[in-house]
Amino acid sequence: MRYTCLHTHSDFCDGKGEIESFCRAAWEKGLAAIGFSSHAPIAKKTGLKTDWHLPDERLNEYIDAVHAARRRWAGKLPVYLGLEVDYIKGLSGPADRDFQELGLDYIIGSVHYVFPPKGGEPFTVDSPREEFEADIKRHFDGDGAALIEAYWDSLKGMIAAGGFDILGHLDLVKKNNPNREWFSPESEAYKRRIRDIAVSVGKSGAVTELNTGGLNRGSTREPYPSPELLGLLRLQNVPVIITADAHAPEHLGGYYGLAQEILAQAGYTKTAFFEGKKDGKTVWSEEIIGQE
Numbered sequence: 001m002r003y004t005c006l007h008t009h010s011d012f013c014d015g016k017g018e019i020e021s022f023c024r025a026a027w028e029k030g031l032a033a034i035g036f037s038s039h040a041p042i043a044k045k046t047g048l049k050t051d052w053h054l055p056d057e058r059l060n061e062y063i064d065a066v067h068a069a070r071r072r073w074a075g076k077l078p079v080y081l082g083l084e085v086d087y088i089k090g091l092s093g094p095a096d097r098d099f100q101e102l103g104l105d106y107i108i109g110s111v112h113y114v115f116p117p118k119g120g121e122p123f124t125v126d127s128p129r130e131e132f133e134a135d136i137k138r139h140f141d142g143d144g145a146a147l148i149e150a151y152w153d154s155l156k157g158m159i160a161a162g163g164f165d166i167l168g169h170l171d172l173v174k175k176n177n178p179n180r181e182w183f184s185p186e187s188e189a190y191k192r193r194i195r196d197i198a199v200s201v202g203k204s205g206a207v208t209e210l211n212t213g214g215l216n217r218g219s220t221r222e223p224y225p226s227p228e229l230l231g232l233l234r235l236q237n238v239p240v241i242i243t244a245d246a247h248a249p250e251h252l253g254g255y256y257g258l259a260q261e262i263l264a265q266a267g268y269t270k271t272a273f274f275e276g277k278k279d280g281k282t283v284w285s286e287e288i289i290g291q292e
Contacts, residue, residue, distance in 0.1 A: 001260075001291050005252050006035035006082060006166065006274055007108060007209060007243035012062045013038040014052035015247040019069050025249035027077050033274065034252070035080035036066050037108050040099060046091040048121065054083075063102070080105040080276065084168060087158035088113045088122055095163025105277050108209070109164025112172065114150040116140070125151055125173045132176040144182030145189060148173065152193040159200045165282045166241065167201060167208040169224035175214060178221065185226065194229045202236025207272045207284065210263060212255040213245025223259060230266040239272040239284065260289050 008022055009015030015022075019036060026034040041056040042048055054062055063081060070079040085094040085107050094109040113122035116139035123135045125147070140146045151173040158164070171194070177183060183190060201208060210230065214220025225233070233240065242259045244251045263271065268289060275283040 001287050002032035003253060003256055004031055004033040005244045005246055007245045008034060008036050009247045010036060013054045017249045019065050021249050023069050023073055023077060025252050029253045033078040035082050037082040037084040038062055040083040040085040042092050046088060082106045084108040084110055086113060087111050089157050093161050095161045106165040106282060108166045108168045109158050110168035111154045111158055114154055126175045129176055148183050152197060156200055159204050167206050169211045171225045171229055175219055195232055198232035198236050201238050207239045207241055208233060209243040210240050210259050211243050211245045212259055216244055216251040216254040227262055227266060234267045241272040264289055
């Protein structure tokens with residue numbers, strides 16, 4: 001079975017390591033391809049200031065660096081150019097023309113931000129624990145159920161808007177809920193929302209990632225999405241690709257064996273395999289799980 005990693009963050013955003021070091025690690029680990037997916041610039045278009053997105057002024061430098069790596073590794077390792085684009089309703093999203101016109105090989109569409117119900121700037125659901133707890137108390141009066149509704153609403157909004165090739169870490173909202181302090185995944189309200197999301201993803205026709213990034217960085221006990229949500233996606237015939245959400249070269253391929261097992265338990269026999277973009281269209285093939 002051929003492995004790739006299309007969800008990769010270098011030091012152009014919040015990753016640790018230069019593009020070349022990731023390419024070298026991918027080659028040494030036997031990956032069939034690597035794709036770079038820096039967090040897309042948002043400062044100019046949203047006014048939000050962060051230290052983890054690609055700065056607007058470095059976008060062209062990033063594109064040139066990935067293209068240069070593609071030339072260096074030609075014939076040995078396919079290198080793809082992507083971005084992870086945040087959906088922030090009314091401010092930014094994968095379908096925005098400025099992202100669509102960059103000539104990317106693919107776009108990962110993700111939701112990190114939710115808007116406070118009382119108004120104000122959006123905040124991230126995967127921020128450091130103390131910051132997240134302060135945000136949910138301040139903006140949602142400590143109501144985890146309200147946060148969940150806001151998160152799934154944003155995700156549905158992004159799915160409806162489109163513009164992405166891969167859906168990123170569908171249930172990222174669980175990151176800061178390891179002991180179910182804020183909401184219960186067993187509640188009927190939560191189960192209703194993930195059933196609804198699975199149907200929406202299935203109708204979109206998009207590929208979804210099984211993301212081992214939380215495991216690689218020690219922040220979760222399972223991949224994104226959860227086995228339960230993954231099972232619901234399987235019922236909707238949603239194709240899945242394994243990614244490491246690598247923020248360091250050593251993360252590449254991390255927990256891929258476990259990811260295979262979880263996919264098989266959910267009823268998957270194949271994974272999606274990215275073949276690049278041809279004639280302006282994203283091309284996918286399939287890999288049989290467990291096949292040597």
